[in-house]
Amino acid sequence: MKHETPLLDQLETGPWPSFVSDLKQEAEKRAKNEEGTEFQIPVDVVDDLIGVLELSYKHGCTHWKHGGIVGVFGYGGGVIGRYCDQPEMFPGVAHFHTLRVNQPAGHFYTTKYLRELCDLWDFRGSGVTNMHGSTGDIIFIGTTTKQLEEIFYEMTHKLDQDLGGSGSNLRTPSDCIGQARCEFACYDTQDLCYELTQEYQDELHRPAFPYKFKFKFDGCPNCCVASIARADLSFIGTWRDDIKIDQEVVQAYMGGEIAPNGGAHKDRDWGPFDIQKEVIDRCPTKCMWMDGKELKIDNKECTRCMHCINVMPRALRIGNDRGVTILAGAKAPILDGAQMGSLLVPFMKVEPPYDEIKEKVIEPIWDWWMEEGKNRERLGELMKRQGFQKLLEVTGFDPDPRMIQEPRSNPYVFWKEEEVPGGWSRDINEFRKQHQR
Amino acid sequence: MEYEEAKQKIVEGLQKKQKVKSKFYFNDLAKILDEKPRVAKKLINQMITDGVLEYWSSGSTSMYGLKGAGKQAGAEHEEASDKE
Ligand code: SF4
Numbered sequence: 217m218k219h220e221t222p223l224l225d226q227l228e229t230g231p232w233p234s235f236v237s238d239l240k241q242e243a244e245k246r247a248k249n250e251e252g253t254e255f256q257i258p259v260d261v262v263d264d265l266i267g268v269l270e271l272s273y274k275h276g277c278t279h280w281k282h283g284g285i286v287g288v289f290g291y292g293g294g295v296i297g298r299y300c301d302q303p304e305m306f307p308g309v310a311h312f313h314t315l316r317v318n319q320p321a322g323h324f325y326t327t328k329y330l331r332e333l334c335d336l337w338d339f340r341g342s343g344v345t346n347m348h349g350s351t352g353d354i355i356f357i358g359t360t361t362k363q364l365e366e367i368f369y370e371m372t373h374k375l376d377q378d379l380g381g382s383g384s385n386l387r388t389p390s391d392c393i394g395q396a397r398c399e400f401a402c403y404d405t406q407d408l409c410y411e412l413t414q415e416y417q418d419e420l421h422r423p424a425f426p427y428k429f430k431f432k433f434d435g436c437p438n439c440c441v442a443s444i445a446r447a448d449l450s451f452i453g454t455w456r457d458d459i460k461i462d463q464e465v466v467q468a469y470m471g472g473e474i475a476p477n478g479g480a481h482k483d484r485d486w487g488p489f490d491i492q493k494e495v496i497d498r499c500p501t502k503c504m505w506m507d508g509k510e511l512k513i514d515n516k517e518c519t520r521c522m523h524c525i526n527v528m529p530r531a532l533r534i535g536n537d538r539g540v541t542i543l544a545g546a547k548a549p550i551l552d553g554a555q556m557g558s559l560l561v562p563f564m565k566v567e568p569p570y571d572e573i574k575e576k577v578i579e580p581i582w583d584w585w586m587e588e589g590k591n592r593e594r595l596g597e598l599m600k601r602q603g604f605q606k607l608l609e610v611t612g613f614d615p616d617p618r619m620i621q622e623p624r625s626n627p628y629v630f631w632k633e634e635e636v637p638g639g640w641s642r643d644i645n646e647f648r649k650q651h652q653r
Numbered sequence: 654m655e656y657e658e659a660k661q662k663i664v665e666g667l668q669k670k671q672k673v674k675s676k677f678y679f680n681d682l683a684k685i686l687d688e689k690p691r692v693a694k695k696l697i698n699q700m701i702t703d704g705v706l707e708y709w710s711s712g713s714t715s716m717y718g719l720k721g722a723g724k725q726a727g728a729e730h731e732e733a734s735d736k737e
């Protein structure tokens with residue numbers, strides 16, 4: 217290796233697969249270059265990456281500068297400028313920009329497509345990727361300024377592939393695999409994700425928001441993309457009617473003929489399946505019971521937590537009247553602390569071309585946030601600052617008991633003067649008729 | 654607002670503050686233009702396309718500056734590599 221790396225070497229000794237080993241392997245592959253690639257950025261880029269990382273461990277601080285002015289023409293996102301502050305020591309990573317590549321919905325790839333992406337990145341970048349970044353994008357880690365337009369051209373013209381979002385943009389929308397593979401999906405997450413990505417190209421590529429904005433799409437409350445914790449707008453599939461029960465199959469689970477949880481927990485001695493302990497007692501709203509040999513659910517009390525369905529997927533199925541619940545304002549800590557999404561739309565049908573979602577939810581929220589949001593203020597923080605009631609006002613949704621976690625905890629609903637007969641003023645003479653001085 | 658007028662306002666507005674800072678939030682620009690965000694966005698996008706303004710990004714936040722202005726361009730070899 218080009219640099220001595222005693223500290224990084226230590227990271228390889230643990231029980232887990234190590235990114236250090238991966239980087240060393242890539243450095244070696246580039247040095248040998250058995251495929252005869254005409255590298256467009258320094259051959260030893262990965263060596264220098266390892267070197268600067270070792271130095272960071274030694275100094276206990278980063279050697280990357282903050283941000284930069286790089287991008288591709290017309291786009292204000294998708295490229296993140298990174299420069300090393302020790303370019304003489306590590307010339308291979310003097311410029312080491314990140315590209316965000318808009319991942320296909322649900323992360324469905326063909327191997328051919330993946331190979332093409334990797335070939336392009338070996339040729340014009342460091343070959344180091346992150347599959348996938350926490351937003352969901354494919355991340356290309358490290359290339360020079362000169363290569364950016366070339367990569368963008370190849371991707372858009374030959375691979376039919378766009379860059380993703382970064383900065384104060386709509387971030388690359390991301391979704392779960394949904395109806396493509398999952399029987400729990402209450403709407404077509406991939407179609408909605410794709411449609412909104414296309415519709416909001418301008419918001420994705422040209423930053424004019426106060427800060428980042430994320431959409432995430434989960435087909436059901438299992439929340440495989442964790443939209444409820446991370447997205448400014450979380451779209452979570454749900455249903456309005458009853459969970460479908462196949463009583464015979466319930467019996468088969470109880471009799472041990474079918475493994476609960478799809479057999480996921482069978483490797484330990486948990487004993488035989490106990491429907492009372494493992495399902496009924498764990499129902500968060502206590503709305504299930506056995507009536508003789510029949511499993512009963514009081515559906516109006518069910519919160520669609522998915523637990524019973526996850527345990528006995530062949531006996532219990534999502535209802536037929538399906539749609540989406542929309543929550544707003546989740547975020548990780550930056551200005552304020554972390555926040556989960558707050559329920560804004562209890563139920564909405566999800567039908568192409570999704571005009572209701574666009575016109576009643578997304579666009580009024582953006583208009584409000586773009587005007588009122590402070591610099592670097594996420595939607596969730598604006599909601600806290602101006603109140604949930606303001607969000608209801610700008611979107612036009614009526615307050616609903618389902619928006620309140622428990623009495624006296626979320627003070628969302630206040631009377632306004634125009635809602636009260638007579639307003640705030642009173643006729644003092646009328647008042648005196650019934651009240652002494 | 655006409656594009657030329659907007660451009661003049663932005664260039665003058667940013668040059669005035671040049672000594673203190675070279676990167677501005679979108680909201681700062683919209684304020685200089687005294688326009689609603691959507692209108693301001695159209696005008697500002699055009700200034701980016703015309704090379705009057707350029708984007709700066711930390712990865713999480715985006716800012717705008719007059720093209721070539723500010724420390725980073727010189728200090729971080731941007732100009733050199735742009736011309737290559
Ligand atoms: S979120 Fe629900 S629908 Fe989507 S993949 Fe996960 S379990 Fe399936």
Ligand code: SF4
Binds near residue numbers: 499500503519
């Ligand atoms: S989905 Fe959850 S709340 Fe509803 S019945 Fe099943 S366990 Fe209870």
